[in-house]
Amino acid sequence: MESMNDGVLVIDRAGVVKTINPEYSRITGVTPDIIGKSLISYRPGAKLPETLVSGESQVGVYRKTHNREYVVDMAPVIVEDEIVGAVSVCKSLNEVQLLTRELEKQRQRVKELQEQISAFHKVRYTFEDIITNDPKMKERISIAKKTATTDLPILIKGESGTGKELFAQAIHHTSLRSAKPFIPVNCSAIPSEMIENELFGHSEGAFPGAFEEGKAGLFEMADGGTLFLDEVSDLSLDVQAKLLRVLQEGAIRRIGEAAERRVDVRIVASTNRDLHQRIAKGLFRNDFMYRLNTVVLQIPPLRDRKADIPFIAKSVLSAREDVDQEVMTFLTKYDWPGNVRELRNVLDFAMCMADEDERIIIRHLPEIMQKQYRLYDEETEVFPLYKAVEAAERTILESTLQSSGTTVEDRQEVANKLGISLATLYNKMKKYKIR
Ligand SMILES: Nc1ncnc2c1ncn2[C@@H]1O[C@H](COP(=O)(O)OP(=O)(O)O)[C@@H](O)[C@H]1O
Ligand SMILES: [Mg+2]
Known part of the structure; x- marks a missing residue:
């Protein structure tokens, strides 16, 4: 009894405490002066006396008194079919049990955080948002949908x-991973000495300035979801080598940590540079490219799908149907080095400049586009003569009208001078907005 690891308390058939051992005192805080006293009067909540009546054992009853937690087994003491007493055996809620509870709490917390990450990293776009009427684009969309x-x-x-x-967002949205995070990594924006820390994270105290509890990298955040390596051609060769290893092993190692962590991540990458050229220059790893390009989607520039320009423009301007034909013609002829992004910006600007009921004209475009428009006008072969004639006509009309009066007779005189009818003069004045 003295050396047992369990606490023991024994009562006789009258419910009087016969004995307790030191462990019982340690666990419950009950002192040995209870011996010889009635248990129920000493501890009014005690359950053991019930055993004398029921004759039934109870196992694993959780008790909490005076901030002490323990688990009790209770059993009657039976001699020749007669209940002569009862014994209570208690164990302190041991460390393992407490840790199990703590672990459960933490698990719950991790689950909540993961849900928050997923909610944070929901994608905004689906395939429905890709506006196009171009056969090549439609083919790319169908490949993307199939492989998503x-x-x-x-x-x-x-x-x-x-x-x-x-496209990357639409692919994630359509994939079976859509409830999990979509994590974009702008490979050209993260300094190369930081990128490993960003991608793989670090263990506690891995380097000066590291987080005390360590930090999960983007790979771990994207677990179960999609990692979008944007502008992947800008990665340094040694980061490429490390990424290649990760993609082959399906596991990452935080900086400063020995153990690997398994990650389940789908990779979508993008590049605006020719990877074969980068490989030829020794700036990109051949084997890494082959890890990324199982499926290749080549998105054509806007100038190679001119019909998409008015198509996208009309969709963006949907509420504003009144667009000058001259504007549409110019937008379609323009080169769009910034592609759809540039087109959207120009249209947003124009919509802002034009009043709500006003038709959108060249003057509503950004200054730089207006300059382009004037350049384009001078360079095309169709418009210059007609434009030059108009300019000359306008100059002559303006100067002649300026040096004469404004009565009908004065106007008739001007018409005679120019060899045109009065009606034609008025028409031309209206056309050039001369008063
Ligand atoms: N086909 C399209 N239909 C509608 N919007 C588009 C289309 N292509 C691009 N955009 C828009 O143009 C902008 C730039 O697109 P983004 O996907 O960021 O281009 P990239 O990653 O190739 O630089 C975004 O606002 C996007 O919504
Ligand atoms: Mg981009």
Whole structure:
């Protein structure tokens, strides 16, 4: 009794405490002066006396008194079919049990945080948001839709502003991973000495300035979801080598940590540079490219799908149907080095400049586009003569009208001088907005 690891208390058939051991005192705080006293009067909540009546054992009853937690087994003492007493055996809620509870709490917390991460990283775009009427684009969309539900890596190629991220988001949205995070990594914006820390995270105290509890990288945050490596061609060669290893092993190692952590991540990458050229220059790893480009989506620039320009413009301007034909013609002829992004910006600006009921004209475009418009006008072969004739006509009309009066007779005189009818003069004045 003295050396047992369990606490023991024994009562006789009258409910009087016969003995307790030191462990019982340690666990419950009850002192040995209870011996010889009635248990129920000493501890009014005691359950053991019930055993004398019922004759039934109870196992694993949780008790909490005076801030002490323990688990009690109770059993009657039976001699020749007669209940002669009862014994209570208690164990302190041991460390393991307490830790199990703590672990459960933490698990719950992790689950909540993961849900928050997923909510934070919901995608905004789906395939419905890709506006196009171009056969090549439609083919790309159909490939993207078909491969979205697999775990195949996808490489999206195309100039800046062609909609690479739009595709990546739509792919994630359609995939079976859509409830999990979509994590974009702008490979060109993160300094190369930081990128490993961003991607893989670090253990506690891995380097001066590291987080005390360590930090999860983007790979761990994207677990179960999609990691979008945007502008992947800008990664340094040694980061490429490390990424290649991760993609092959399906596991990452935080900086300063020995153990690997398994991650389940689908990779979608984008590039606006020619990877083969980068490989030829020794700036990109061949084997890494082959890890990324199982599926390749080449998004054509806007100038190679001119019909999409008025198509997208009309959709963006949906509420504003009144657009000058001259504007539409110019937008369609323009080169769009910034592709759809630039087109959207120009249209947003124009909509802001024009009053609500006003038709959108060249003057509503950003200054730089107006300059382009004037340049374009001088360079085309169709318009210059007609434009020059108009300019000359306007100058002559203006100067002649300026040096004469404004009565009908004066106007008739001007018409005679120019060899045109009065009606034609009025028409031309209206056309050039001369008063
Ligand atoms: N086909 C399209 N239809 C509608 N919006 C588009 C289309 N392509 C691109 N955009 C829009 O243009 C902008 C740039 O697209 P983004 O996907 O970021 O291009 P990239 O990643 O290729 O630079 C975004 O606002 C996007 O919504
Ligand atoms: Mg982009």
